[in-house]
Amino acid sequence: MVTHLSTTAFKNMGLHPNLLKALEALGYEYATPIQAQAIPLLLNSNDVAGQAQTGTGKTNAFLLAILNELLTLPAVADREPNEPRAFIIAPTRELVIQIYEDAKTLAKFTDLKMCVAYGGADYDKQRNAIEAGCDVLIGTVGRLIDYLKQNVYNFYALDCVVLDEADRMFDLGFINDIRYLFRKMPKPDQRLNMLFSATLSHRVKELAYEHMNHPTHIHVEAEQVTADKVRQLLYYPANHEKLPLLVGLINKYQPQKAVIFTNTRRQAEKVWLCLKGNDIKAGLLTGDVAQKKRIRLLDELKQGKIDMLIATDVAARGLHIDGVTHVFNYDLPDDAEDYVHRIGRTARAGAEGDAISFAGEDNAFNLPAIEEYIESTIPTADVDPSLLANIKPSAPMEEKRNRPTNSRKPQSHNRNRKSPNHRNHSSN
Incomplete structure (x- = not known):
């Protein structure tokens, strides 16, 4: 890119x-x-x-x-x-x-x-x-x-x-x-x-x-499918190591702004609760979050009120936040193209960034397709015990998911129509 x-x-x-x-x-x-x-x-x-x-x-x-x-x-x-x-x-x-x-x-x-x-x-x-x-x-x-x-x-x-x-x-x-x-x-x-x-x-x-x-x-011919200034890294954690490894890496890198991607809403909520319980300021962005809250979360990340956003792929396309330094793929995506869109949230407009991915027990099989798509092998690192944080128990869920309850149809808004032939307008 x-x-x-x-x-x-x-x-x-x-x-x-x-x-x-x-x-x-x-x-x-x-x-x-x-x-x-x-x-x-x-x-x-x-x-x-x-x-x-x-x-x-x-x-x-x-x-x-x-x-x-x-x-x-x-x-x-x-x-x-x-x-x-x-x-x-x-x-x-x-x-x-x-x-x-x-x-x-x-x-x-x-x-x-x-x-x-x-x-x-x-x-x-x-x-x-x-x-x-x-x-x-x-x-x-x-x-x-x-x-x-x-x-x-x-x-x-x-x-x-x-x-x-x-x-x-x-x-x-x-x-x-x-x-x-x-x-x-x-x-x-x-x-x-x-x-x-x-x-x-x-x-x-x-x-x-x-x-x-x-x-x-x-x-625009890409020199690489993935951003040339994204430093990619891959870990192979066991399922019970994923949350301690994520918190440990966050503590190690201290990202200014980060986006953490999961494949499902349930996983996103699990990660959010863990970070909340470990005093890490994060927001949760999934498909059923009300629009007003979505806008507020994005604004809070841009303004530094929260340090990171946990998101499903609803945020993978079209989400532009200046200064995202790290992207974490807590789950490897099922679609190889989604990997490119996810890590494209960092290293934008010439900046540098880090993309750290977990090839866990449930989705490591997605890796060959991803590496074939990006035409390169992602560098790997060992899950060193020193990286695994001693995490606190997850915080309880304090609020139910916001769901739209007003299903009324908008009232008809009648206005006098003009004839479609009332002008012959060209933009050239």
Whole structure:
């Protein structure tokens, strides 16, 4: 996974001055390879289908292109507040939130308004925000379709469309819903289209050709499948050694920020209780954690209120937290590709990091497939008794898992529809 920078400076790309000001404030001078290839094409109104692994800077690539388009292209004169000019579709709530935060940072010196639409959060609050004024709408498929059918927003002023992690959309079974949204939009030649995916498989390319305007395909060739600045290490603990070894390694390395991955919610809870009982500040992020709590946990990790996050693979994609120094695979993942996504949470944007994995009794058989996928052998270390901490008994579970209890359907929100032919709008 390429993490180095190119020799292309942002100031030479022709970006809007307010975007250059934001990049300077962030300390970004040179583009990553995917940014250096994609942004010039997009600024010249060429559609792009990009293949790049996690951590390569593709989010900022499409955000800079979108924001530049909105700052330089005149908006439709009779545009309504609830008619977004840019539309970004992402597979998970966590990725939507991350894109939203990045977009706000890059648009800091502009008047552009960002809105989100994802499940598990306040339905009316999101809807009201979109209706009040939305230039860039970022969301997951289900909530986006829900609001579209409720006439909360429409596509009459659409200039730019992004489909992020297209391969993940297929994996999650969202592709028919994606096609539904595309069919409601202006024709492909009347908008700027971007598609990004870890793999440009046949099915992803077919989607690109069907709903894009002769896209240019970009492939950032990875020097290695895994990040070249991640120091990988593998232990073979017995099941009864895993928790003492984890606590011992945490005590040894004292990670500034860490993510610990498990394969199941039950294992995640077990690890969280152990760390809690041993005075290690950690948060628990699994599929059934309420959305408000998810956001709070991520904020607490970013702000240093907790030192680490125990997560299932719900957090493996699209989770970007600056400064993660260590990733622990408490369980080796069943899917070799998930290994790459997990350890990609560290050593981002050129930084260094450590990925420590346990090939335990229950999942050591996953190792050959992982090493074949990454085309290398993971270095091993012995489970030295000195590494095994004397752990305290686990703390009791203090609260039940938060589960949504409000199943009421949102009330119908009727608005007068305009004729879809009331404008002939092109983004080129």
